[in-house]
Amino acid sequence: MICPECHADYLNHIKKCGDCNVSLVDACVLDLPIPEMTWSALPPFSGKIYADMAGEILDNNDIAYYLKMNWASSAYSIEAANLTGDIVRIFVPKASFEKASNLVASISGEAQ
Numbered sequence: 298m299i300c301p302e303c304h305a306d307y308l309n310h311i312k313k314c315g316d317c318n319v320s321l322v323d324a325c326v327l328d329l330p331i332p333e334m335t336w337s338a339l340p341p342f343s344g345k346i347y348a349d350m351a352g353e354i355l356d357n358n359d360i361a362y363y364l365k366m367n368w369a370s371s372a373y374s375i376e377a378a379n380l381t382g383d384i385v386r387i388f389v390p391k392a393s394f395e396k397a398s399n400l401v402a403s404i405s406g407e408a409q
């Protein structure tokens with residue numbers, strides 16, 4: 298068993314981390330993007346098409362990520378479907394942030 302906070306290793310019959318007072322998780326779970334993981338946001342992408350391109354690159358490099366759309370632009374009741382005005386944030390695990398931001402740097406640059 299592993300503590301999701303401090304990643305300390307515990308015997309299987311232990312249920313809580315003595316330091317952090319949080320429930321331990323199975324070691325294999327840590328391979329998945331768990332909520333306890335620290336996520337960092339890459340520079341915002343203007344338009345989902347760029348975010349999708351970045352996601353593909355991250356996929357190819359085995360970096361976990363998730364997208365978060367900013368729907369604030371729809372609040373202005375703009376009738377034209379200006380989809381490129383949407384801001385999309387990509388979140389990656391903090392441990393992969395530097396690699397990820399280098400990989401997608403060219404894409405976020407093109408979006409300007």
Ligand SMILES: [Zn+2]
Binds near residue numbers: 303304305314315
């Ligand atoms: Zn702990």
